[in-house]
Amino acid sequence: MSSGAQLLVVRSGFGATVQDLGRPGLAALGVGRSGAADPEALRLANRLVGNPEDAAGIEAPMGGVEVEFGRAATCALAGAECAAWAGGRPVGPYAPFTVPAGARLRLGTPARGLRVYLAVRGGLDVPAELGSRATDTIAGLGPGRLAAGLLLPLGAAAGWPRVDLAPRPAPADRTVLHVIPGPRDDWFTEEAFGTLLSEPYTVTSDSDRVGMRLDGPPLARARVGELPSEGMVCGALQVPPSGRPILFLVDHPVTGGYPVIAVVRRPDLGTAAQARPGDTVHFRLA
Amino acid sequence: MRVLRCGSDAVLIEVEDAEQVQQLHAALHAAPPTGVTELVPAARTVLVRYDPAVADWQRLRAAVTALTLAEAAVAAPAETVRIPVRYDGPDLAEVARATGLTPRQVVERHTAAHYRVAFCGFAPGFAYLTGLDPRLHVPRRAEPRTRVPAGAVAIADEYTGIYPRQSPGGWQLLGTTALTLWDPTADPPTRLRPGTAVRFVEDESEPDAEEGSRSA
Numbered sequence: 001m002s003s004g005a006q007l008l009v010v011r012s013g014f015g016a017t018v019q020d021l022g023r024p025g026l027a028a029l030g031v032g033r034s035g036a037a038d039p040e041a042l043r044l045a046n047r048l049v050g051n052p053e054d055a056a057g058i059e060a061p062m063g064g065v066e067v068e069f070g071r072a073a074t075c076a077l078a079g080a081e082c083a084a085w086a087g088g089r090p091v092g093p094y095a096p097f098t099v100p101a102g103a104r105l106r107l108g109t110p111a112r113g114l115r116v117y118l119a120v121r122g123g124l125d126v127p128a129e130l131g132s133r134a135t136d137t138i139a140g141l142g143p144g145r146l147a148a149g150l151l152l153p154l155g156a157a158a159g160w161p162r163v164d165l166a167p168r169p170a171p172a173d174r175t176v177l178h179v180i181p182g183p184r185d186d187w188f189t190e191e192a193f194g195t196l197l198s199e200p201y202t203v204t205s206d207s208d209r210v211g212m213r214l215d216g217p218p219l220a221r222a223r224v225g226e227l228p229s230e231g232m233v234c235g236a237l238q239v240p241p242s243g244r245p246i247l248f249l250v251d252h253p254v255t256g257g258y259p260v261i262a263v264v265r266r267p268d269l270g271t272a273a274q275a276r277p278g279d280t281v282h283f284r285l286a
Numbered sequence: 287m288r289v290l291r292c293g294s295d296a297v298l299i300e301v302e303d304a305e306q307v308q309q310l311h312a313a314l315h316a317a318p319p320t321g322v323t324e325l326v327p328a329a330r331t332v333l334v335r336y337d338p339a340v341a342d343w344q345r346l347r348a349a350v351t352a353l354t355l356a357e358a359a360v361a362a363p364a365e366t367v368r369i370p371v372r373y374d375g376p377d378l379a380e381v382a383r384a385t386g387l388t389p390r391q392v393v394e395r396h397t398a399a400h401y402r403v404a405f406c407g408f409a410p411g412f413a414y415l416t417g418l419d420p421r422l423h424v425p426r427r428a429e430p431r432t433r434v435p436a437g438a439v440a441i442a443d444e445y446t447g448i449y450p451r452q453s454p455g456g457w458q459l460l461g462t463t464a465l466t467l468w469d470p471t472a473d474p475p476t477r478l479r480p481g482t483a484v485r486f487v488e489d490e491s492e493p494d495a496e497e498g499s500r501s502a
Binding site for chain 2: 024025027028029030031129130138139140141180181182183184228229230231232233235236253254255260263264265266267286
């Protein structure tokens with residue numbers, strides 16, 4: 001049920017998209033899960049405004065989004081911490097705040113971390129496709145990247161905010177991602193696995209919701225040949241012939257043909273999604 | 287059969303060939319072990335996602351290893367999807383040259399075979415069909431095309447398939463179908479799910495003057 005209210009995108013940021021918790025269960029039809037790259041951050045932002053955890057919000061890499069509300073709206077920010085202003089007044093993350101009718105909410109740029117999540121009470125009521133409002137950037141599903149002038153309908157509120165503040169996660173000194181070896185660790189030399197677990201890797205600018213390309217010592221294969229296409233998972237470290245791993249994120253292809261040396265464990269996927277180009281990541285055995 | 291761990295909540299089961307994939311997929315689909323949430327068949331594997339709150343990978347490995355694969359387990363497909371094809375693809379002549387057949391014989395062999403959807407991937411609704419005449423097994427193009435139109439019917443290696451949307455692609459293009467194969471507003475969005483039987487039928491009607499005004 002729509003309340004008829006809308007949110008106007010004034011500035012679209014750097015590839016911001018509408019996301020919810022995605023489309024699980026359709027990989028056999030070639031459709032990946034997609035959804036928020038840091039799902040815990042979106043869930044938290046939704047809880048703070050009294051939404052169901054799977055309501056649709058905005059995922060804004062490097063912040064930079066500006067939106068205008070047709071009616072007064074209760075909002076919350078989570079994920080990467082950035083300065084933000086509602087009607088010109090500063091507002092903080094991890095707590096609900098109100099944006100007056102006709103006022104604008106402007107997101108600055110996070111000092112660390114990558115993806116900022118904005119939840120609005122009632123959720124973004126864009127049409128669902130295959131059961132989700134998420135934008136899947138490779139499958140061409142969902143409303144696509146935000147653009148200035150776009151109007152996003154707001155849904156009717158389903159509940160009341162019940163918390164004033166959520167504890168902010170302590171910023172980590174360094175990004176450590178724990179990996180489970182396989183499924184194709186036997187395609188690599190033992191040295192390659194040792195390298196992966198001991199050497200730092202740098203997130204390159206050639207990274208998006210599909211995957212993070214990493215720069216660092218190449219991982220040598222123990223065998224040659226091609227792998228027939230096989231199912232891929234979020235967190236997979238796929239190694240193309242260059243030897244430099246690609247860490248698959250939420251919009252990863254459903255199947256792939258390069259061997260996966262290891263998979264980042266599920267609880268660390270949000271951390272991975274917050275690593276930004278130039279950041280260093282360290283892999284450790286889970 | 288090998289069961290390989292694949293992160294916190296999945297295992298990858300590797301078998302010998304496409305037929306065993308179909309048998310394994312059918313067996314798992316008919317009686318999924320406790321905690322299994324999703325099955326993703328592929329060329330030689332089935333990816334099994336599970337809920338780590340109720341299952342763990344060692345128990346899944348034991349459950350999967352205990353399965354016996356049987357041809358009988360693969361249910362006969364309920365229906366056969368017939369796909370009308372106009373065999374006017376830009377690679378038809380090249381495929382004929384590479385296989386030592388005439389273009390006419392390529393078309394005859396492509397329409398004679400009975401196909402099954404082995405798995406989907408690459409793009410939403412892109413189905414890899416097995417059953418291709420071995421004589422038509424040709425490698426994909428050395429240089430992939432940047433734009434393959436929606437509805438392009440193509441072959442590569444042991445597979446044939448139909449591009450559901452315009453996309454880049456490296457398969458050899460034999461023809462085109464006007465049938466809409468992927469519709470995200472429909473439920474299900476595609477009729478080509480793993481296990482579906484498929485035939486190609488030559489469409490000899492005159493192409494419409496107006497592109498896009500064709501009816502299925």
